[in-house]
Amino acid sequence: MTRGRSPTIKDVAKVAGVSSATVSYVLNDLNKVTPEVDALVRRVAKELGYSRNNAARALKTGRNNIIGCILPTLTSPVFPEIAQAVQLRAEAHGYATLVIDSGNAPMREEKVVRTLAKHGVDGAVALLHPKFKLADPPIFPIVSLDAKFPGLDSVHADHYAGGRLMAEHAMALGHRRIGMLSGFQDLTSSYERRQGFVDAAAGRVELVWEVNVHLVPQLPPAAVEAIRRREVTMIACVNDLVAIAALSVLKDSGMSAPGDVSVFGFDDMQWASWPLIDLTTIRQPLAELGSRAADLLISRLDDRQRPVEDLVLPVTLVERGSTARVG
C-alpha cells in the first residue's frame, strides 16, 4: 500500500516502465499506443488504484467537468425532481453537478452565477428570472430551464398548450364560471400558461375573478376572499402548489373539491397524486426537462458555435379527483 499521497500519473508510468505522456494518452483514449502498452498501462493503473487528479487536469485543460444547476429553491416539490434528472444525466457524461438555489431573487441569481464561476463550473442549467442580466461576455454557457431566454439554449414545457388544455378540459366538464389564481405575469411560464388558458376560453367561459399570487402554498387575503365568495365552479391555478393552497382554503372554509368547486393545478408534481390531494393537473415532464437540459448544456460545451436551440416538451392532462362535471 503506497503510504502517503495517492498515486500520480508518474507513479503509474514508472511501474509500467513507460513515460507519463504514454499513460496520459492511454487514459484519455486517444489511441496513439500499441495494444500491448495500452493494456499494460490500464492494468497497472487499476492495480495502483490510480485516479486522475481533477484539479491538475482542470488547470491544464480549462475544463472542470462540473456543471451548475441553479434553481429558485429546493424546498418545493418540483425542482428537486428536475435537479435529480440533471444530475443523473450529467453524471452519465462524466460531469458532477453543483445544485444551488438562488432563493428566487434575480439579484441573488447573479451572485450565484459568480459563485459558480469561482468554483469553476463549465456551464450551468438555470431557471432564471427574466430580469436576470447575463454578464457580457458570458462567464460560462447557460441553458435556460422553464422558459426561453434570449441568447441562451433553453428547454421548457409547452406552457401555452398546457393552458389551452386546461381551458378545454374545463369547458368539456361544463364549467362556465371560473376563478383564476395566476402567477405574476413577469414570469414567462406563468404568463404563457395564463395566455393559453385565456385564448382557448375566450368568449366561452367567464373569468369571474383573478388574483396574482406567488408560487408558494400560501394565498394572499384577496385570493382567500375571492374563493370564499363562491361565485365560480372551478378554480384554475398557475401550479400545483397554489392549487394545494386553494384546497386548503376550501377546507378551512368548510367547502371541498370537487363537491363545491373544482380545482385545477399545473405541473403534476409528485404529491399531486397522493389520495389526500388527488389533484387534476397538467403534467409537465419534469425529469425529461432536466435530462434534456443537461444534454443541451453538454453539447454546448463541446461546440460553442452551435446555433442556439430551443426545446419545447409536450404537456398532458392528468385527470384526478379534484375536478368534476359541473352541477
Add this chain to the structure above:
Amino acid sequence: MTRGRSPTIKDVAKVAGVSSATVSYVLNDLNKVTPEVDALVRRVAKELGYSRNNAARALKTGRNNIIGCILPTLTSPVFPEIAQAVQLRAEAHGYATLVIDSGNAPMREEKVVRTLAKHGVDGAVALLHPKFKLADPPIFPIVSLDAKFPGLDSVHADHYAGGRLMAEHAMALGHRRIGMLSGFQDLTSSYERRQGFVDAAAGRVELVWEVNVHLVPQLPPAAVEAIRRREVTMIACVNDLVAIAALSVLKDSGMSAPGDVSVFGFDDMQWASWPLIDLTTIRQPLAELGSRAADLLISRLDDRQRPVEDLVLPVTLVERGSTARVG
C-alpha cells in the same frame, strides 16, 4: 478589456508592479505586506476583475473547497431542507456543495463516495445506511447525518427522546390501543424512534399491531389491512411521509383523522403543516441539522486529529389536527 482569457495572478502582479507572490499573500489575507501595497494590489485585482483559479489552487494546496452532501433522495420533503442548510453554511465558509443522491442503496453509496472523490471534494456530509462500509483508509472525512456512525463525526436529532415524546403525548390524550407503522429496524433512526416509544409506553398502552414499512408514502398491503381493521385509536408512524400514506388509506377507506383514529408523524417536514394534512408530529430541527453538520465537517477539515464528535439535537412536539383526545 483583456481579450481572451481571464486575468491571472501574474497579470495583477504586472499591473501592480509587484511579484506574483505578493499578490498571493495579499489575496490570502496572510498579512505580510505593507498597507499601501495591500491596498494597491486589491484595487488592481478588482479593476482587472481578477478571480482566483480554483483548479490551480486546488492542485497546489490539495484542497478544493468543495464538500459533498450525500442524501438518499432529493424527491422527499425532508432532505432538501437539510441540503439547503448544508449548502448555505458551506458557502459562508467558502465551500461549494455537491449535492448528490445515493438512491437509498448502500451499494450505490460507496460508488457515490468514489464519484465525489473523483471530483475532488474535501469531505462530505452524508446520510448513510448503517451497512455502508467506509473505505480504509478513508478517502475523505465524512460527517454522518441522522445517526451515529462508528468512527465518524455525526449530527442527529434525538430520535429516542422523540419516540418517548410521542408515547407520552399519546397517553396524555388517553390512547391505550395503538397501531404502529415503524420503519425497518436496520436503520438506526427508525430503530431509536421505535425504541423510545416502546420504552415510554411499556405496560401502559397496548401495541395492537405493528408493520414495518419503507419510508415512502405508499403502504404495503399488510399495513393497509391493519388500518382497516379499526382496532386502534391511534396510528404512530415512523415519519411524516408514512403518516401521510396512512391518512390516505384512511380517506380511501372512508375514515378520517382524528375522528376515527388519530395519526402521529415524525419529522415535521414542511408539508406537515398544510391544512390539508395538518399533522401532529415530532419536530426535528432539519435546518440546524444541516448547518451543524457543515460546521462539523469544516472543523474536521481544519483539524484531522480532533476527537470524533457526536452532536445530538433536541426534538419537540408539534400538536396539530390529526390527533385528538380519545373518545
Add this chain to the structure above:
DNA sequence: TCAGGTCGTTTAATCGTGTAAATAGATAAG
C-alpha cells in the same frame, strides 16, 4: 562601524496533467 535582527518583497520550485514537438525505430521507396 559592523554583526545581527526585522521586515517586506522576490525568486524559484512545485503540485499533476495534457500536449506540441522532438526523437528513435521500423518500413518503404528509389
Add this chain to the structure above:
DNA sequence: CTTATCTATTTACACGATTAAACGACCTGA
C-alpha cells in the same frame, strides 16, 4: 544503401497558483 515516411514513444514545457527560502533594505545596540 541512402533517404524519406510513418509510427510509437519520450522529452519538456505550460497551466495558475502557493510557499519555503533567499534577498535586500533598514534599524539597533555595542
